[in-house]
Amino acid sequence: MAEQNSATALGRRLRPAIVTIDGPAASGKSTVGFALAAALDYVYFDTGVMYRAVTRAALDRSVPIDDEAAVTALAAAVVIDLLPPLAGADDGRQATVLVDGVDVTWAVRAPEVDRTVSVVAAYPGVRRILAAQQRRIADRYGSGTGERPGIVMVGRDIGTVVAPHAAAKVYMDATPEERALRRHRELLGRGKRVPYGDVLRDIVRRDEIDSQRATAPLRPADGALIVDTTALTPEAVVAYVLDALAVRVRDE
Numbered sequence: 001m002a003e004q005n006s007a008t009a010l011g012r013r014l015r016p017a018i019v020t021i022d023g024p025a026a027s028g029k030s031t032v033g034f035a036l037a038a039a040l041d042y043v044y045f046d047t048g049v050m051y052r053a054v055t056r057a058a059l060d061r062s063v064p065i066d067d068e069a070a071v072t073a074l075a076a077a078v079v080i081d082l083l084p085p086l087a088g089a090d091d092g093r094q095a096t097v098l099v100d101g102v103d104v105t106w107a108v109r110a111p112e113v114d115r116t117v118s119v120v121a122a123y124p125g126v127r128r129i130l131a132a133q134q135r136r137i138a139d140r141y142g143s144g145t146g147e148r149p150g151i152v153m154v155g156r157d158i159g160t161v162v163a164p165h166a167a168a169k170v171y172m173d174a175t176p177e178e179r180a181l182r183r184h185r186e187l188l189g190r191g192k193r194v195p196y197g198d199v200l201r202d203i204v205r206r207d208e209i210d211s212q213r214a215t216a217p218l219r220p221a222d223g224a225l226i227v228d229t230t231a232l233t234p235e236a237v238v239a240y241v242l243d244a245l246a247v248r249v250r251d252e
Contacts, residue, residue, distance in 0.1 A: 007242055011040030013249045014167040016142030017150025020159035023172035024218060025114070025206050026179035026186075028229045028237060029154045032172065034094045035238045037152040043141060044094060045082065047155035047162070050130045051121040052108035053080045053099045058120065065116045072125035111187065111194050114202050118209035121156070127215050131162050138163040156210060159221030168245050171220035172237070174230040176203050 011017065019042070021033045030046050037044035054075045055065070063070050081098040097105045107113075120126055134153070141151035142163070153162065159169035174182075180200035187194050210218040220226055225244050229237055 007039040008041045010242065010246055010249060011042055011150050014040075014150060014245070016139075016165060016167055017042070017144060018138055018142040018163050018166035019150070019152045019168045019170070019245075020163050020166045020221065021152065021154045021170045021172060022156055022159050022218070022221065022224070024156075024179065024210060025203055026183040027172040027174050028182070028234060029172050030094065031234045032229075032237045032241070033152050033154040035234060036241060039238065039242060040150060040152065041148060042150040042152050043146060043148040045134075045137060045151055045153045046095065047130070047134050047153055047158060048117075049082065049095070049097050049108055050080055050133070051126070052113050052117050053097055053104060054078065054126060054130070055113050055117040055120045056104050056108045056110075057099050059112060059116070065119050068123050068125070071120055072123055072129070075126045075129045106190065109186075109190075111192065111198075111202070114183070114199075114206070118206045118213075122209060122213040122215065124215040127157075127161075131157070131216075134158070134162045138166075142166070156218045157216035159224055160219065161216045164221060168248060169221040169224040170241055171224040171226045172229050173226070174228060176200060176207065178230045179203050 019036065021029050023029050033046065034044045057078050058065055058071050058074055063074050065071065079100050083096040083098065085093050085096055093105050096103060097108055138151060138153055140146045141148065159166060177200065180196060180203045183203065184196045184199045225241065227237055227240060
């Protein structure tokens with residue numbers, strides 16, 4: 001309880017009250033971000049689900065993923081909502097994702113979305129549309145006018161593009177093999193039997209697309225705390241980040 005109170009007090013001292021966590025697929029961003037938000041009493045926002053939601057909508061509506069204009073128009077047209085886990089949704093979800101009112105929380109985590117979301121996320125128009133929405137959310141919570149005293153935002157360009165003014169920025173990474181193993185276990189847990197080799201190839205391909213795209217390539221933000229999570233538990237990473245935040249606040 002004392003540790004929780006200490007973390008909550010720390011969260012109220014960060015200004016603007018924004019913590020960003022960037023990194024490649026399956027580096028542990030979502031798990032750590034969710035736990036960190038709970039410790040700080042911040043709202044948790046996995047911005048990557050917005051790109052996944054657009055990708056899911058394109059696949060479901062037979063919009064060709066390689067048609068940049070059509071996918072960008074779709075991104076502007078669909079209504080994406082992020083809500084707390086719905087009552088009775090005891091399936092491990094950290095939030096509920098809706099596209100035009102339809103629950104796609106787990107559908108956006110399907111292997112076909114994993115394989116194509118980086119293509120969608122590389123489109124400048126899509127990034128511009130979704131980044132504007134993300135920035136408004138960041139600034140509302142960061143100013144202390146949101147439903148919670150702050151926000152933890154997880155993604156790939158949050159510290160570099162969406163909220164470079166955040167009080168704290170974190171970049172998480174792990175080896176491709178470890179990240180593929182994590183994603184493979186996640187898929188098995190949801191009853192999806194996908195060969196580990198296929199998952200690893202998808203991870204490597206996505207890394208290449210994310211790091212080489214012309215618009216907002218994946219990279220650590222200036223001044224970011226860089227954490228290699230390969231051999232660390234999520235609890236250890238959260239403790240490490242909280243300690244670093246405490247030092248940063250104390251030294252200001």
